[in-house]
Amino acid sequence: MFGGNGWFLYIIFSFVFLSEHTEADYPLEFTAQVQSYPNIMRAKEDCLPLKGNYEHAQTYVCDVDRLLTVNQINRLNELLQEFRNLKNRDSSACSPANPNPVIAIALVNKLKVGNENPDRLLSYASIFAYYLFNEWNLPSTCHTGSDKMIIFYSKDDGMIYTFAGNLLERKLPSSRLIDIAVQARLYFSNGIYEGLTYLIQKYRDAVTTGRIDLFSRP
Secondary structure, X not given: OEEEOOEEEEEEEEEOOOOOOOHHXXXXXXXXXXXXXXXXXXXXXXXXXXXXXXXXXXXXXXXXXXXXXXXXHHHHHHHHHHHHOOOOOOOOOOOOOOOOOEEEEEEEOOOXXXXXXXXXXXXXHHHHHHHXXXXXXXXXXXXXXXXXXXXXXXXXXXXXXXXXXXXXOOOOOHXXXXXXXXXXXXXXXXXXXXXXXXXXXHHHHHHHHOOOOOOOOO
């Protein structure tokens, strides 16, 4: 948790070890928000309601509340495509040592849960990301889907939650993700696009080189 001038950012990284959730435990408005969120693989127009010249036939950024510009979405899709195309010829398609993750980003203006404390907001963000992880059916290299990653962002809540398959745990252990999160707060304070770009670049560094110079300027 980070604070500054009343602005908070929570960055959490989870691997797929969650137990089943019970819908009855959640506010009805939140349940409706989650279940009605567009499927990024089937509903590009719903994911990108802002009119403009989108350069990619398939988007991996879903921005239902128009938090980014068309140009920013195009740039993020380009970064995500480059990340997907980085393959190690000498490793298997599902190697924990050389994973080839597919990443998608989901953005909302606010979680529809009322005024909640940070721990509860974190729980709701994890549920949202977990639901999308299972529902979106991203084009995974591994048949188990353990190389998928969802980056979920809620603007008004100051909440970013990264949910990933357990194939990525070796390259992105919790300690490394905490260090990335500490630096990411500066970039998110400058803008959503800047923060997301920073996360993608640092995740890419970790996966492709196995080493991150966490305290150097990008």
